Amino acid sequence: MQREEKQLEASLDALLSQVADLKNSLGSFIYKLENEYDRLTWPSVLDSFALLSGQLNTLNKVLKHEKTPLFRNQVIIPLVLSPDRDEDLMRQTEGRVPVFSHEVVPDHLRTKPDPEVEEQEKQLTTDAARIGADAAQKQIQSLNKMCSNLLEKINKEERESESGGLRPNKQTFNPADTNALVAAVAFGKGLSNWRPSGSSGPSQPGQPGAGTVLAGASGLQQVQMAGAPSQQQPMLSGVQMAQAGQPGKMPSGIKTNIKSASMHPYQRL
Amino acid sequence: MEAPPVTMMPVTGGTINMMEYLLQGSVLDHSLESLIHRLRGLCDNMEPETFVDHEMVFLLKGQQASPFVLRARRSLDRTGAPWHLRYLGQPEMGDKNRHALVRNCVDIATSENLTDFLMEMGFRMDHEFVARGHLFRKGIMKIVVYKVFRILVPGNTENTEALSLSYLVELSVVAPAGQDVVSDDMRNFAEQLKPLVHLEKIDPKRLM
Numbered sequence: 451m452q453r454e455e456k457q458l459e460a461s462l463d464a465l466l467s468q469v470a471d472l473k474n475s476l477g478s479f480i481y482k483l484e485n486e487y488d489r490l491t492w493p494s495v496l497d498s499f500a501l502l503s504g505q506l507n508t509l510n511k512v513l514k515h516e517k518t519p520l521f522r523n524q525v526i527i528p529l530v531l532s533p534d535r536d537e538d539l540m541r542q543t544e545g546r547v548p549v550f551s552h553e554v555v556p557d558h559l560r561t562k563p564d565p566e567v568e569e570q571e572k573q574l575t576t577d578a579a580r581i582g583a584d585a586a587q588k589q590i591q592s593l594n595k596m597c598s599n600l601l602e603k604i605n606k607e608e609r610e611s612e613s614g615g616l617r618p619n620k621q622t623f624n625p626a627d628t629n630a631l632v633a634a635v636a637f638g639k640g641l642s643n644w645r646p647s648g649s650s651g652p653s654q655p656g657q658p659g660a661g662t663v664l665a666g667a668s669g670l671q672q673v674q675m676a677g678a679p680s681q682q683q684p685m686l687s688g689v690q691m692a693q694a695g696q697p698g699k700m701p702s703g704i705k706t707n708i709k710s711a712s713m714h715p716y717q718r719l
Numbered sequence: 720m721e722a723p724p725v726t727m728m729p730v731t732g733g734t735i736n737m738m739e740y741l742l743q744g745s746v747l748d749h750s751l752e753s754l755i756h757r758l759r760g761l762c763d764n765m766e767p768e769t770f771v772d773h774e775m776v777f778l779l780k781g782q783q784a785s786p787f788v789l790r791a792r793r794s795l796d797r798t799g800a801p802w803h804l805r806y807l808g809q810p811e812m813g814d815k816n817r818h819a820l821v822r823n824c825v826d827i828a829t830s831e832n833l834t835d836f837l838m839e840m841g842f843r844m845d846h847e848f849v850a851r852g853h854l855f856r857k858g859i860m861k862i863v864v865y866k867v868f869r870i871l872v873p874g875n876t877e878n879t880e881a882l883s884l885s886y887l888v889e890l891s892v893v894a895p896a897g898q899d900v901v902s903d904d905m906r907n908f909a910e911q912l913k914p915l916v917h918l919e920k921i922d923p924k925r926l927m
Binding site: 625628629630631634636637641 | 887
């Protein structure tokens with residue numbers, strides 16, 4: 451007997467604390483809705499709902515706990531009803547129930563639902579019984595199937611939008627820029643001042659360019675005629691071959707000459 | 720200047736033909752920081768190296784349609800560093816399995832009178848630009864992230880303007896010819912930089 455009393459009290463305390471938490475979170479949610487409705491975001495509302503659902507869950511767990519005696523077996527009977535203010539009651543209920551009187555008791559100690567609600571429930575139960583077991587089973591199955599289809603669709607959408615949503619936000623490179631930069635570094639597209647169109651290398655530079663090349667060539671020939679040292683001979687002859695227009699030999703000639711100049715300055719290739 | 724593909728030529732001269740394996744991509748300015756952090760984590764541990772280089776590209780026009788191209792590069796922020804002369808051949812096409820752009824590459828350091836020398840040889844400057852960015856290294860791989868600046872007044876490297884709102888990212892390896900396994904390593908490294916940067920082999924001829 452005493453053990454059951456203790457259990458009852460312990461479970462009542464637990465229940466009380468759970469209900470208090472629930473009340474607090476409900477209160478803050480209502481406050482948020484009433485005062486900050488213009489700044490409220492959907493995720494924040496979802497958070498509050500999640501909090502409430504979590505607390506209801508724990509409440510359910512406490513009630514289902516094995517150590518909780520069946521409250522159904524307990525009966526609350528009001529012993530004294532008085533229209534006077536009860537300070538104790540006020541303190542316990544945080545000022546919400548000042549008087550333990552005839553109006554308050556039916557609401558607070560109610561065990562059956564409202565008469566209207568009771569009517570509706572009775573209606574629903576008669577409807578359900580009328581359909582018959584088979585039809586009811588079929589309806590249950592179709593409902594389950596539709597729910598699972600919907601869940602699948604939502605999951606797929608979520609997965610696809612995750613990857614798609616990131617891309618426009620986090621564009622870290624621009625392929626057009628890549629091409630422009632590579633073209634600029636490879637052959638000077640967009641860099642030359644005297645070729646604003648940025649056309650490719652082999653195109654004609656125009657008169658000034660050709661003139662300087664010729665001037666350079668004639669300068670070279672003069673230097674050679676003046677008797678350049680033998681070291682420079684291979685290189686000059688390489689360039690002269692260019693002027694003479696021997697296409698096949700020029701590229702290898704200059705390349706190997708530069709290589710030979712860097713590696714073995716006195717050795718002819 | 721179409722020499723036959725270097726990988727097919729026998730090695731007869733005094734030098735080994737070095738090939739440059741290249742992968743390129745770009746990153747927008749606002750994502751540069753995240754890329755730098757990722758590279759600092761992935762690459763060899765060294766002080767972050769920045770550089771400001773001035774590159775000039777010289778052409779020698781012959782009787783053929785395509786001129787001979789040499790690239791001269793000098794450092795604008797390191798005094799006393801030698802000039803760098805580089806020849807890059809045509810990219811070798813053919814092997815679709817090769818994941819990187821491969822081209823013949825000859826590098827040499829020179830003294831400061833390089834431009835005069837080239838002008839005397841008959842080269843003419845085609846274009847120039849300033850490159851400003853960061854350098855990272857991982858083993859033999861070199862990763863360069865730089866912004867290309869256009870030089871508005873020829874010869875004046877102070878007066879520059881950025882070419883685009885992106886940084887160019889280049890992953891390159893200079894290795895002897897025939898070592899295609901290098902391109903596999905490069906591809907694996909490039910995978911680690913996705914989705915920030917997509918490094919791929921970009922054929923410059925396609926962009927002409």
